[in-house]
Amino acid sequence: MQEPGMSMMRAILVxxxxxxxxxxxxxxxxxxxxxxxxxxGYEIIGELTQTRHPDRKYHLGRGKVEELAQIVADLRPDKVIFHNPLTTMQIYNIxxxxRCETIDKFQLILEIFATRATTHRSKLQxxxxxxxxxxxxxxxxxxxLKKDERPGFMGLGGYEDSYAQDVKNRMIRIRKELETIQKDNETLRAHRHSRGFSLVALAxxxxxxxxxxxxxxxxxxxESKDMLFTTLLPTTRSLNVQGRDVLLTDTVGFIEDLPHWMVDAFRSTLDEIFxxxxVLLVVDSSEPLELIRKKLLVCHETMWDQLQDVGIVTVFNKMDMISEEELQERMLSLGYLAPDPVAVSARTGMGFDELKASIHDLLPEWKRITLSFPMSEEAMSLVAWIFEEGVVHSxxxxxxxxxxxxxxxxxxNKAISLVKTLS
Structure with missing residues (x-):
């Protein structure tokens, strides 16, 4: 994002x-x-669309690119940003x-990720x-670069023939470092499970x-803003769900056509979901029905294969922004894409009790037992320990x-063993 006092970058969208x-x-x-x-952080100063099959050289038709060039000359943007994926040759030709720097949607997403990455792990990703x-x-x-001798093309600096191998070597080093971080995370996750914490992820x-x-x-x-990708690094906090402590994690959002290379890079982040x-699958219930359907399909495509044995609660958020009739229509129409639906409002807290009940129903099952033992000082210490480690019904x-x-x-098992020493 822009620093205070800096003017916004200007862009034309295509x-x-x-x-x-x-x-x-x-x-x-x-x-x-x-x-x-x-x-x-871009100010949008112009837009251009064209309906046609892709042109190999320019992606758009030659005439439409010349029209774009005239718009650029008139409006003088800092960048031209395409929704469509572009080849290197198309970026060069456009x-x-x-006479303006041109990027596609995925390069734009990388720019956003780069500005939001604040930890060593997210910067590596x-x-x-x-x-x-x-x-x-x-x-x-x-x-x-060799043809035109333009070392500054795309801001990538001077390239040598060994560049591709250098990229591969750097990728290998980053993957190894991310694997080490992931092993540490899995050790922490195993420790949390051993301490009785169940893991709940927002997706x-x-x-x-x-x-x-x-x-x-x-x-x-x-941080929560009305903006895409405010969360890159998973954030985890403790949450009490009907007497049981769970660890709730906020994760990076999905987006349509997220390419495999981006999913692979953020695999360790997505593992928080997998x-x-x-998993709490959150949707904005105030959006049009077809848009919600499309977004749910994107979420399922991204994570469904990995979640066959995981309980999913579909959270219809922002219920306070639509009527009860509209909400019921959305939940009914999307039933096949929305397992265990619950309506809530994160802004007002409406529906939170129902949401926690749904989470509780899907948590790994605990055993229930009644223990009896004589009164003593050691027995009262055992009672205090049981209150800390489990849910006491009476x-x-x-x-x-x-x-x-x-x-x-x-x-x-430990409680039973301790009771035996008191009897």
């Missing part, structure tokens, strides 16, 4: 529509590009014709995604309100101590 594509879908995609540009994007284009870039399309819901549930201030006991102090508790196997 999109090529497929012939026979639906107008509604095209507008949704264009609106998403507007939101991405805004999230990256940049040459328009962003760099890996950038290198994954660059690698297949490296030879084409080198060829163009969903970017800007669905996950961070706002996270903040409201755990009563903390994690390794959870329960305790009776007549004729000794009788306690009805629910806990994981490890705690139940």
């Amino acid at each position: 999109k090529r529509n497929e012939p026979r594509s639906e107008d509604e879908k095209n507008e949704l995609q264009m609106n998403e590009l507007r939101e991405l540009a805004g999230a990256a 940049s040459e014709t328009c 962003v760099e890996l995604a950038r290198l994954e994007y660059e690698l297949p284009r490296a030879r084409a870039v080198i060829s163009l 969903g399309y970017t800007n669905a309100g996950k961070s706002t819901l996270f903040n409201a549930l755990v009563d903390e201030a994690v 390794l959870a006991d329960v 305790v009776n102090y007549e004729d000794g101590i009788s306690i009805d508790l629910e806990a994981r196997d490890k705690i139940i």
Whole structure:
């Protein structure tokens, strides 16, 4: 984002529509590009669209590129941003014709990720995604640089023939470092499970309100803005769900057509979802029905194969922004894409009790047992320990101590063993 006192970068947005594509879908995609540009700190000063099959040289038709060049000359933007993925040759040809730096949607997403990456892990992930994007284009870039002797093309600096191998070596080093970080995270995750914490992850399309819901549930201030990709690094906090402590994690949002190289780069972040006991799939219920359907499909495509044995609660957020009739229509129409639906408002707290009940129903099952033992100082210490480690449904102090508790196997077995020493 822009530093205080700095003027915003200016951009022209461009999109090529497929012939026979639906107008509604095209507008949704264009609106998403507007939101991405805004999230990256660009002021949008112009837009251009064309419906045709892609041109190999310019992606758009030659005449439309010349029209774009005239718009650039008149408005003088800092960048031209395409919704469509562009080849290196197309970026070069458009940049040459328009005399303006040109990028596509995925380079724009990388820009956003780079500005939001604040930790060593997230910076490594962003760099890996950038290198994954660059690698297949490296030879084409080198060829163009040699032809025109333009060392500053695309801001990538001077290339040598060894560049592609250098990229591969750097990717190997980053992956090894991320694997080490991931092993540490898995050790921490195993430790949390051994301590009785179940893991709950928030997932969903970017800007669905996950961070706002996270903040409201755990009563903390994690950044949440009406902007795409405010969350890159997973944030985890403790949450009490009907007497059981769970760890709730906010994660990076999904987006349409997220390429495999970007998913691969953020695999360790997505693992926070894939390794959870329960996933809260958050949708913005105030959006049009077809838009919600499209976004749910994107979420399922991104994570469904990994979540066959994981409990999913579909959270219809922002219920306070639509009527009860509209809400019921959306939940009914999307039933096949929305397992265990619950309506909430992260802003007002409506529906939180129902949400926590749904989470509780899907948590790994604990055992329930009643223990009886004589009154003593050691017995009172045991009662205090049981209150810390499990859920106590009742305790009776007549004729000794009788306690009805629910806990994981490890705690139940230890409690039984300790009771034997008191009898």
